[in-house]
Amino acid sequence: MTRRALLRLAGLLAILSAVVLPATVRTAAATSATSAPAPAAVTRAPVAAGNEPLAAPDTNDPNPVILVGTGGLTWSDVDAKATPALWSMLRDGSTAALSVRSVFTNTCPIDGWLSLSAGDRAAAAGPGKGGDRSTRDPCPAVPTVDSGVVPGWSRYVQAADAKRFGSKPGTLGETLASNEQCVQAVGPGAGVGAAYVSGAVPRYAAYDASQLTGELSRCRVTLVDVGSLRDPADLPPGEPAATASLSGSGGTGSGGTGSGTSGAGAGSRAEQAGVIDKRISEVLQAAPSGSDVIVASLSDAGSSERLRLVAAKGPHYGSGTLDSKSTKQPGLVQSADLTVTLLHAAAVPVPTGLGGAPLYRGSADDNSESAARDRLRGLIDFDEASHEVHALVPPFFNGVVYTQIAIYLFAAVVWRRDFGSTDLRLRLLRIVRRVAIVAATVPASTFLANLIPWWRFPVPMLAIIASVGLFVAILSAIAFLGPWGRRLTGPLAAVSLATLLVLGIDIMFGGRLQISSLMGLQPVVGGRFYGMGNVTFALFATSAILLCIAVSGYYVKRGQPRRAALAVLVVGLAAVVIDGSPAWGADGGGPPALLPGLAYLVLAILGIRMTWRRGALIGAVTVGLFLLVGFVDSLRPTEDQSHLGRFFESLFNGGAWDIVVRKLEQNISILFGNYRLALLVPIALVFVIYILARPTSWGSRALERSYEACPTLRPGLIALLVMLTIGFAINDSGVAIPANGAIIAVPLIIAVSVRVLEDEARAGATTRAKRRG
Structure with a gap:
């Protein structure tokens, strides 16, 4: 039996003694329980197709993992002609419906990135009592990294502590850094996701399609913010329809410092989805050969809460469903799984207490157009x-x-x-x-x-x-x-x-x-x-x-x-x-x-x-x-x-x-x-x-x-x-x-x-x- 198991067994015996033994024994047992050290960190094994574990990634493996973060997209936005990049992810990769529920009823873009950073539910505080926020409140802005630090980071940490989910913003970046793995952030939301517990972001760059090739090769883990779709028909009162825009191809927009979010620009839902799809295509073209690329819609499109989309393509993800043991539902995963997946891909120990599990390819399928349409129908049904x-x-x-x-x-x-x-x-x-x-x-x-x-x-x-x-x-x-x-x-x-x-x-x-x-x-x-x-x-x-x-x-x-x-x-x-x-x-x-x-x-x-x-x-x-x-x-x-x-x-x-x-x-x-x-x-x-x-x-x-x-x-x-x-x-x-x-x-x-x-x-x-x- 491992040391971890022995510690738990000792704690269990102590608690049972406190319940069923005489008072003299209860006192000694309670003392031993409180003096026992906490369990060691756990490393989670990756899983491949057919639910069979893969060997742990080699720490010298140069192949990176790239998480492309967006928001507001659902699988009903995906179309072979209108969103060809997302369609290629659907056809050739593993796909699932994504639950993005964070602290509040609807999840804003800043909430999605904070939850990715914490590996659990986290959100920016709202104007209500105790920092609460309703669906009628405009989404807080996604801040842009300034001088290597996320502005207002301490407020995010305080908001997480107040909600008692045990989440700690900065867990992703800090865990990678403490295990000598770097994380590159591209775009404002990615800066929030990659921040350390102090709010520091040592490696940050604004989104620029012409610079992506170099930026995607610098670290084992890269986060890219390609903007969030904000549905004009579903925006909370007071949030402007025109959101701050990341730049298009070749530009260097700052993005995300306005009253809304790191957005895909003003326009209809379909137009914004097209802009986001174009940026995803730019990332796919610039990604190093052999990369695992995960595209995840981390937040809602407005006041309404919905399941969003996630797709992964690369050496570990072929055509089929994307599954997680945290949900035990084929084709349904949650945002906390993304943090664990990134840490696991970097071959670092995953801290205990995170609510997710590594994403893996579940049921396999072929990459034909007809198979892709069938999978899309199932995802839209979900x-x-x-x-x-x-x-x-x-x-x-x-x-x-x-x-x-x-x-x-x-x-x-x-x-x-x-x-x-x-x-x-x-x-x-x-x-x-x-x-x-x-x-x-x-x-x-x-x-x-x-x-x-x-x-x-x-x-x-x-x-x-x-x-x-x-x-x-x-x-x-x-x-x-x-x-x-x-x-x-x-x-x-x-x-x-x-x-x-x-x-x-x-x-x-x-x-x-x-x-x-x-x-x-x-x-x-x-x-x-x-x-x-x-x-x-x-x-x-x-x-x-x-x-x-x-x-x-x-x-x-x-x-x-x-x-x-x-x-x-x-x-x-x-x-x-x-x-x-x-x-x-x-x-x-x-x-x-x-x-x-x-x-x-x-x-x-x-x-x-x-x-x-x-x-x-x-x-x-x-x-x-x-x-x-x-x-x-x-x-x-x-x-x-x-x-x-x-x-x-x-x-x-x-x-x-x-x-x-x-x-x-x-x-x-x-x-x-x-x-x-x-x-x-x-x-x-x-x-x-x-x-x-x-x-x-x-x-x-x-x-x-x-x-x-x-x-x-x-x-x-x-x-x-x-x-x-x-x-x-x-x-x-x-x-x-x-x-x-x-x-x-x-x-x-x-x-x-x-x-x-x-x-x-x-x-x-x-x-x-x-x-x-």
Whole structure:
């Protein structure tokens, strides 16, 4: 075992001791943990086509790597005739959609270059409170290097420190310099990207096409700013349409010192793209033979956030997709990968804590024109799906919230015994039950909808509604029409199992359905690209517990509590493994929330009373398993690690506190900012606690009868409440967990309770009819 692994194991044992051993041992363990040195820097291995690692680059290899940075371009701007240089990169190189999300909602050109410099999220401060910036604020200027220094550099460093992402502008340049590798910067943005932590840029030149040949041969790593496209139709108010221009061919423009950015000059979107493409062509012609050239659009074109383009061509990149292990999504990478790729190409150790991984050629393809068009269609699909769904998410969740509230109110009315005649009440109860079950099929249907390319239709909103509706109809038919549809918990089991299978299988096969889905991961936001996000976990874990209720209730009613407990363990632990496995769900906050709920349900089924001591033991075991999985994940190569392994490392390199504080701030922001989603949490809790749980309430009578019909329903609901509460407390954006859990749980609980009332009303009507007869 390596020294790095031994240090982590010692730290893990110290933390576990602090959780489960007596106080005297805890003190000694905590001392040893704090005295352990930080892990050494990690060198990441490059990867070639077919995901096979290449040999580490020879430090004496003269072949350079050139990053051509631009901004605002998407793959829809690329055309064989209008942008021939970009088309050649598409045809002959490796390509991907690029997530450029930095600190703020939209990424300005200065943000893109600062993020490249830091290897993580960084941005210039805005005019708002705490340096915040809105999409309506003009982009800060990209400064031009003056006397070998980036003007205002200290402000960029302060802005990065204030946002607690752990990013340090200057990481790229400083790491190269400390390993005796130089970096040449050409153009203002490149100067920002190549700066040292002090803001110094020893090798800088203005963009001049006639001088490129010499400048591209001076250092192992070269950054070139060819200007950023600023869409006149999407500019924030107050930003002039005419941006400061880099020079065209043969000129020596200063660029980027005006009110906007290092731009491609005034003009339409297509005209600016043509200017940028011409500069890219100049760089390709001047690049030394054998160079790896990476073209990356580092920023947005205005107020709108979108996926951008990245392409690489050279000895390490042939025709095909460009992949990264940081996203685990073929053809989708993030801007942090670019920094790691440059450091790796220079054969220098990559500092720990950077959020990216080296770019590599994934699936190979031929370089024919027809193959290039097919790849372009796929790349545009990635961007359009992400862009279209992002705008639809807020109205979708608003509709879900209002629909849920309507179901609650309708149920509250028909639950009353004195409401209408028996026939009318039966019809209304049947309607409520069916509507509730249909509503519970919506979450799984939003993922299945991505099996249909709805974003290609003329009206994407109508297309996605129709796609979701199609799968709602299919899942509802399964819930109603099978033999289980006539049983009390049959539809609950069917919908829960369907949701569990859809989400679980999708996660195990890479999470393709949840990317750019209404309730899945949004690559344009860049928070997660794989595994279980908070929304997915809430739906998955809630479905797992509901399925456990249905299955265990079946066995308990037949006097088989041990089989019921075993069934809960099988279903629950399978869900925990899928959620927590670094290769699948990679969810750090999920298992600590799900395991205690499952443990409570198992103990309740076996008739074992929960005590403080047993609760503390369950908590200790849960924390221990979380740390153990994090430790094992941290032993994997850095580019293969998930969020679990990186967080475990942060416990020892000093970054854990910043992560915790940042996630807490996000939770508070969502709780008080997204008021409609947050509104669903107290309403659902009031509905469950006041209407259903109070012994004297009219709603509780229905639930009490449901408890009798399904004996594990009460402990199951308590287990669900435990899971949702812990999930809310320990996860960033944790308010999304109970809110989205309620989306599927409350309608299905209502359906069970209404079915009990429906059976009673039908039996009462039959009895009265016999009496009259």
